Amino acid sequence: MGTVLSGLGLVKKYASATALAGVDVAVGERESLAIMGPSGSGKSTLLHTLAGIIRPDDGQVLLRGERIDHWGENRLSALRRRRFGFVFQSGQLLPELPAEENVALPLMLEGMLRKHAVARARRWFAPLGLEGLEQRRPGQLSGGQAQRVAIARALVAEPDVVFADEPTGALDQSTGEEVVRLLTSVTREQGASLVMVTHDADVAAHCDRILQVRDGRVHGHIQYTTAP
Numbered sequence: 001m002g003t004v005l006s007g008l009g010l011v012k013k014y015a016s017a018t019a020l021a022g023v024d025v026a027v028g029e030r031e032s033l034a035i036m037g038p039s040g041s042g043k044s045t046l047l048h049t050l051a052g053i054i055r056p057d058d059g060q061v062l063l064r065g066e067r068i069d070h071w072g073e074n075r076l077s078a079l080r081r082r083r084f085g086f087v088f089q090s091g092q093l094l095p096e097l098p099a100e101e102n103v104a105l106p107l108m109l110e111g112m113l114r115k116h117a118v119a120r121a122r123r124w125f126a127p128l129g130l131e132g133l134e135q136r137r138p139g140q141l142s143g144g145q146a147q148r149v150a151i152a153r154a155l156v157a158e159p160d161v162v163f164a165d166e167p168t169g170a171l172d173q174s175t176g177e178e179v180v181r182l183l184t185s186v187t188r189e190q191g192a193s194l195v196m197v198t199h200d201a202d203v204a205a206h207c208d209r210i211l212q213v214r215d216g217r218v219h220g221h222i223q224y225t226t227a228p
Contacts, residue, residue, distance in 0.1 A: 002029050004193045005050060005161050009059035012045055012216075019045040020056065021216035027161065032184050032194040034204035037213035043197045044165060046213060050195060051084055051163045052076040063160065081106055085154030085192070087164040087183065093138040093146055093153075100125070100134040103152040110157070124152035128182060144175040151183055155190055162187050164196040168203050180206050 005027040012020040019042045027033050027050075037043040048054040050061055052068055061069040068079065080086075085106075093102045100121050101108075107117035125131050128148045138146055147167060154162050167183060168176030184206045187194045196207060204210045210222040 003027065004029055004031075004064060005195070006062045007046070007050055007056075007059060008062070010046065010049055010056045010061070011058035012042075012049060012054060012056050018216050020049065020059075022059070023213070023216070023218055025050070025211060025218070027193045027195055030188050030191055030193060031209065032187065032196065032207040034207040034210045035195065035197045035213055036199065036201070036204050036210055039199075041213045042216040043213045045216075047163055047165055047195055047197045051086070051161075052080055081109055082157060083160045085157065085159040085162040087147070087150045087154050087162065087167045089166040089169040093149060095138050098135045098137055099130065099141065099149045102138070102149055103156050106153060106157045121152065121156055124156060127186065128152055142175075143171050144179055147171065147179045148182060151179070151186065155186065155192065158190065159192055161193045161195060164194065166197055166199065168198065168200065176200070176203060 003026045007023060007025045010020045010023040023046060025046070035043045035046060045054060049056050052061065052071070056069055060067050063083070068076070071079070094105070097105070100118050103121035103124060104114070104117035107120060108114060122134060125134055128151060130145065130148055130152070133141065133145060141149065164183060168180055171179060180203045184194060194207070198204050212219045
């Protein structure tokens with residue numbers, strides 16, 4: 001299995017606090033990696049650094065062997081639109097847009113005509129159990145439905161990597177279980193890798209591998225032969 005995304009010697013400091021203290025991490029093709037750790041451990045900083053949102057003070061981030069951490073912001077923004085997908089705790093859907101246009105938004109931002117982008121977005125609704133909800137706005141969706149729309153939005157541009165930051169944190173246990181099963185299975189089926197931050201060990205156990213982070217350092221990992 002080849003490496004899609006890697007961080008080498010990642011260091012990030014905020015004033016006197018060290019968020020990352022020389023972290024090495026590699027994410028393989030179609031692999032799902034959960035990053036776990038206590039509050040303030042550096043797990044979200046690590047995700048945002050790998051995603052090109054935070055620039056490291058030292059170290060390198062490589063996407064398919066190409067260094068990206070020293071790119072300019074315009075180039076990084078284009079990278080995040082085209083090759084990365086994102087799922088956040090609250091979904092972060094635009095309340096004024098129907099579900100299908102929320103999913104189509106990354107394509108429209110890249111210049112695709114609305115009708116073509118929406119047609120492509122609609123293909124995701126049945127596989128994610130959202131059929132019939134295309135015209136509903138976020139305020140008309142349940143928490144689980146909104147997160148499935150966010151998963152569709154993350155995958156619609158066929159990214160190399162999907163980043164998920166506490167994607168079940170605002171959901172009840174049963175709904176969170178359903179969402180994480182969909183997230184891990186659909187990303188794998190699409191050929192994308194998944195990097196997910198979570199505080200929930202049951203959620204993390206759906207991934208192929210769990211990386212434990214504490215005090216800005218990696219403190220071991222759990223490797224599964226196949227995801228549960």
